[in-house]
Amino acid sequence: MSGFLIYGANGYTGRLIVAEALRRNLAPVLAGRNREALAAMGAEFGLSWRAFDLTDAAALRREFDGQPLVLNCAGPFSQTARPVLDACLATRAHYLDITGEIDVFALCHRAHEEAVARGIVVAPGTGFDVVPTDCVAALLKQRLPDATHLVLAFEAGGGPSPGTAKTSVEGLAKGGRARIDGKLVEVPLAWKSRSFLRDGQARSAMTIPWGDVYTAYISTGIPNIETYMTVSPATIARVRRLRLIRPLLGLAPVQAWLKRRAAATPGPDAGRRERSDCRVWGEAHNAAGAEAKLQLAAPNGYALTATASVGMVCRVLSGGPAATGFHTPSQLMGADYVLGLPGVRLIDG
Structure with missing residues (x-):
């Protein structure tokens, strides 16, 4: 094997x-x-x-x-x-x-x-993309088989690797995505914001184009899916300002410059991975208003x-x-x- x-x-x-x-x-x-x-x-x-x-x-x-x-x-x-x-x-x-x-x-x-x-x-x-969130989506589908709406969110500690950082640069130029009535739809950067509770403390979050807007639909058939990442309110405001220059973010010279900066990211070392962790939230709702929720605590995403x-x-x-x-x-x-x-x-x- x-x-x-x-x-x-x-x-x-x-x-x-x-x-x-x-x-x-x-x-x-x-x-x-x-x-x-x-x-x-x-x-x-x-x-x-x-x-x-x-x-x-x-x-x-x-x-x-x-x-x-x-x-x-x-x-x-x-x-x-x-x-x-x-x-x-x-x-x-x-x-x-x-x-x-x-x-x-x-x-x-x-x-x-x-x-x-x-x-x-x-x-x-x-x-980490997308095992924990996809499994949470499938578990929620088991608990609420007639769910019509799914929200998934995560908090990932420790910082990104060079590859993750470069992928994020590409994502800025593509904008946001969500699943609406079964269709994959382009939405603005940081389209929605809200908070999630971690150990009684609120974590602010914004929508991002996470892979589950594609995969969770295949796994569950739930037609409306939003995916969030926890970030500071200041970061949400900065990302929303990027909407004004989004066409520029897709230009080859701009992408090349941003990716060079991203490639300089070393990624978390062993100590930082050991000290950091992740949290995943999932919420499902059906047409009658019934709700199912789950949270996962997990080690560092890498x-x-x-x-x-x-x-x-x-x-x-x-x-x-x-x-x-x-x-x-x-x-x-x-x-x-x-x-x-x-x-x-x-x-x-």
């Missing part, structure tokens, strides 16, 4: 996933673009490695040939998901990634029928990404699920999957 390939293994999150795979006595093949970094990792951990980029489709298929599964950890996934997914389809390798990008979920979902025909699983979003993604790799490599094709995390692993991850606990209400 140890044979699989991690693309982007030398990145911030990729390294954490490699460490978790080794902890589970797995021996992944390390892959990415940075030959020097991969060679050093291979020597350090006694693992094989391959350096290649994603621009040559034929070469990519050769690199993936014989691999039962590829876990894509190289973001922004808007740039890497399509070539990696296409190569996985061509070589019949299962495709997993740790994206939180709505358009990447849509890309993978559109590949469902081809994935079924090729006999592979396509399961994006195997990390720690959760490592354990969640490797757990899903193990499930796929061990022969589950019975069905091939596209899966959300709760479809692949069950609604209660997140509750079995280290450091996660359920808080009702």
